[in-house]
Amino acid sequence: MKVWKKQKGLLIRTMICAVSLAAACFYGNSLPAQAAPRAQETGERVVIVIDPGHGGDNEGTLEGPAQEKKMTMVTALAMYEELTKYDNVDVYLTHTDDVTMSLADRAQFAADRNADFLFSIHYNASMDHDLFGSEVWISSVQPYNAYGYQFGWEQMQQMQDMGLFLRGVKTKLKDNGDDYYGIIRESTSRSIPSAIIEHCHVDESRDTPYCQTEEDWKKFGREDALSVAKYFGLSSASLGVDYSGEADALPEVSLQSILPATVRDKTEPDICQLTLQNADYETGEVSLEVTAADYDCPMMYYDYSTDGGRTYTELLPWPGLDIMAGTYPDTFTFSVTFTKGEQPVITVRGYNQADLFTESDPVTFAQPFIDQEKAAEEALQESLAAQEAAEASRAAEEQITEAGSSVITMADAAGNTPVPSEKSPEVNFGVFLVICGILVVLLLLVFLLYQIQQGRHRKRRRKNQSRKVSGDNRNHPR
Numbered sequence: 001m002k003v004w005k006k007q008k009g010l011l012i013r014t015m016i017c018a019v020s021l022a023a024a025c026f027y028g029n030s031l032p033a034q035a036a037p038r039a040q041e042t043g044e045r046v047v048i049v050i051d052p053g054h055g056g057d058n059e060g061t062l063e064g065p066a067q068e069k070k071m072t073m074v075t076a077l078a079m080y081e082e083l084t085k086y087d088n089v090d091v092y093l094t095h096t097d098d099v100t101m102s103l104a105d106r107a108q109f110a111a112d113r114n115a116d117f118l119f120s121i122h123y124n125a126s127m128d129h130d131l132f133g134s135e136v137w138i139s140s141v142q143p144y145n146a147y148g149y150q151f152g153w154e155q156m157q158q159m160q161d162m163g164l165f166l167r168g169v170k171t172k173l174k175d176n177g178d179d180y181y182g183i184i185r186e187s188t189s190r191s192i193p194s195a196i197i198e199h200c201h202v203d204e205s206r207d208t209p210y211c212q213t214e215e216d217w218k219k220f221g222r223e224d225a226l227s228v229a230k231y232f233g234l235s236s237a238s239l240g241v242d243y244s245g246e247a248d249a250l251p252e253v254s255l256q257s258i259l260p261a262t263v264r265d266k267t268e269p270d271i272c273q274l275t276l277q278n279a280d281y282e283t284g285e286v287s288l289e290v291t292a293a294d295y296d297c298p299m300m301y302y303d304y305s306t307d308g309g310r311t312y313t314e315l316l317p318w319p320g321l322d323i324m325a326g327t328y329p330d331t332f333t334f335s336v337t338f339t340k341g342e343q344p345v346i347t348v349r350g351y352n353q354a355d356l357f358t359e360s361d362p363v364t365f366a367q368p369f370i371d372q373e374k375a376a377e378e379a380l381q382e383s384l385a386a387q388e389a390a391e392a393s394r395a396a397e398e399q400i401t402e403a404g405s406s407v408i409t410m411a412d413a414a415g416n417t418p419v420p421s422e423k424s425p426e427v428n429f430g431v432f433l434v435i436c437g438i439l440v441v442l443l444l445l446v447f448l449l450y451q452i453q454q455g456r457h458r459k460r461r462r463k464n465q466s467r468k469v470s471g472d473n474r475n476h477p478r
Helices: 002-030 068-083 103-112 144-162 182-189 214-232 372-404 429-475
Strands: 046-052 089-093 117-124 134-138 166-170 194-201 271-279 285-293 299-305 331-337 347-352 357-359
Touching: 046 068, 046 103, 068 089, 068 117, 068 214, 103 117, 103 182, 117 182, 117 214, 134 144, 144 166, 144 194, 144 214, 182 194, 271 347, 271 357, 285 299, 285 347
Parallel strands: 046 089, 046 117, 117 194, 134 166
Antiparallel strands: 134 194, 271 285, 285 331, 299 347, 347 357
C-alpha cells in the first residue's frame, strides 16, 4: 500500500509538471517575448479624453472613505492637470460637474473630439471584500485589444512602483461575446480605443492605505498621466522630461487576433494539491507544500483553512507571480504554527486570474499538537503554588518559634486555655511566688531552730562552768 501511495504521488507530480510545462509554453507563445514600438499610430498632436467614472445618481461604490464618484473626479482632475503640462497634447474631461451622464454620451464626447484614447477612471470593491490589487480592463476587439494591452502594461508598471498588487490587463465578455463593460463597448463601436483603470480596492485592508485622502486620489491621477505620457512617448519642456523612447519599448503585440493573455478564464484551476512536509508536535510548527496549475491563466491568490474548510484565512498573493509575464511557480511551501492543542484538518484553495478557485484534499494529523499556551499557564500556576506553599511553611515555622519564646500565647490572647505540652511545660507566675514564699518560711524556721539550739548550748556551758567553780571553792577554802 505504501509503495502504491508513493507511485501515485510520483504520477501526480509528473502530471503536474507536464501541465505546468504546457502552460508555460502556452504563455510563452501568447505573451510578448520582446520589446516593440507602439502599435497605435497617432497624428502630430495626441488627443486624450479622461472620463471620471460615475456621477449624478450613479454614485459608484460606497465601501471606501468616500463616494466613488467623488474619488474619480479628484483623480481625473489631477490627471488632466498633469497631462496639460506635456507638449503636443490636447486633453479633455467628459464632465467636470456631478451630473448623470450615459456611457454612450461619454463615448460620443470622445468621438466628437476625434480622441486617440478614452481613459475611464474608477476605484474597485469586491462582493466579499476580500480582493485586492490594481487592474485594467480593455476591449476584446482588435486592434483596440492590442492598443489597450500596451497601455495597460505601462499602467501596471506605475501601480507596481506604488506598491500595489497587480491583477493584470484583461477583457470581460458577455454571454453573446460582446465586451461586458458599456464604456468599452460604446467606445469600440465608435472606433475609439479605451481602457478602464481600476486603481485599487477601497474595501480591502491591503489597498485602503493607498486611497484614504484626496491627496492619495490626486497621486493616482498623476501616476495615470505618467502612464499615458510613456505610452504615447510624450515630452514636456516645462517638466524637463522626454518619454519618446518609452513608446518603442512596449511589449510586442499582434493585431490579428485577441491576445490570449487578456482573455478572462471561465473555469477553475485544473490542479490544487496539498502535501504535508513536516509536523513538529512539540513546537506546533507545520510545513506544507502547495502544488497547483491552471491551463488557461496564471494563479493569483491562495488561502487555507485549519478547520476542514469551515473558515479560511484572508487571500494571500501567489508567491513568485509575474502577472504581466503570465508566469508563476506551480509549487511553493508555507508554514503554520498551532498553539491551541488542536488536531487540525488543513485544506488550501488556489485562485486563478479570474478569481475562481479549486480546493485541495484535506491534510489530517494523527494526534493533537501540544497546547503551548496552556502548558505555559500550567507551569506558571505550579510555580506560584510552590511559592505559596514555601511561604506558608515559613510562616508556620515563625509562629512555632514565637509561641515557644513567649509566655502569652495566641490561645491566651483569644481567651482560650492552652493545653500544656509534655515537652515544654509552661510555669505559672503565681505558683512560682508561692513556692518562693514557702522556701523563705522554711529558711526562717531553720534559722529559728538554729538560734534555739545555740541558746541551749550556751546555758549548758554556763551551768558547767558554775559547777566547776563551786567545786574548786570547796577543795580550796580561803
